[in-house]
Amino acid sequence: MKFTLAKSIRYWWPVTVRMPDPNTPGKIIEQQLKVLFEPKGRDEAIAAQDAYAALGSVRERADHEHAELRDVVKGWDDVVDEDRNPVPFTEEAIQAALQLSWFRTGVYNAYADSLAGQEARLGN
Numbered sequence: 001m002k003f004t005l006a007k008s009i010r011y012w013w014p015v016t017v018r019m020p021d022p023n024t025p026g027k028i029i030e031q032q033l034k035v036l037f038e039p040k041g042r043d044e045a046i047a048a049q050d051a052y053a054a055l056g057s058v059r060e061r062a063d064h065e066h067a068e069l070r071d072v073v074k075g076w077d078d079v080v081d082e083d084r085n086p087v088p089f090t091e092e093a094i095q096a097a098l099q100l101s102w103f104r105t106g107v108y109n110a111y112a113d114s115l116a117g118q119e120a121r122l123g124n
Contacts, residue, residue, distance in 0.1 A: 066095070
């Protein structure tokens with residue numbers, strides 16, 4: 001396959017979220033979803049890292065991290081609510097999901113793996 005140099009690339013990537021099992025104390029469960037990523041270019045990513053390094057408070061850094069994820073996550077699939085109804089991807093929904101550390105960790109890990117050319121680690 002020939003390399004395609006595109007101005008913008010979007011791709012679906014599997015995400016595994018490891019979280020506490022609400023029914024079994026001390027146990028972890030894994031849940032999967034798919035995320036549509038649109039990565040930043042190198043210069044934009046470096047500028048974002050520089051901006052992060054210049055921030056002084058924990059709140060500013062957390063807000064910056066959330067904004068960075070919202071910038072590269074363009075959609076999701078296989079996300080449901082407590083009644084098993086699909087949750088559409090909206091600004092409010094992604095903001096709520098980003099409040100959960102295990103969601104952020106899963107998305108960060110999947111994004112980093114995808115950028116590094118790592119095959120998706122399904123079930124890990």
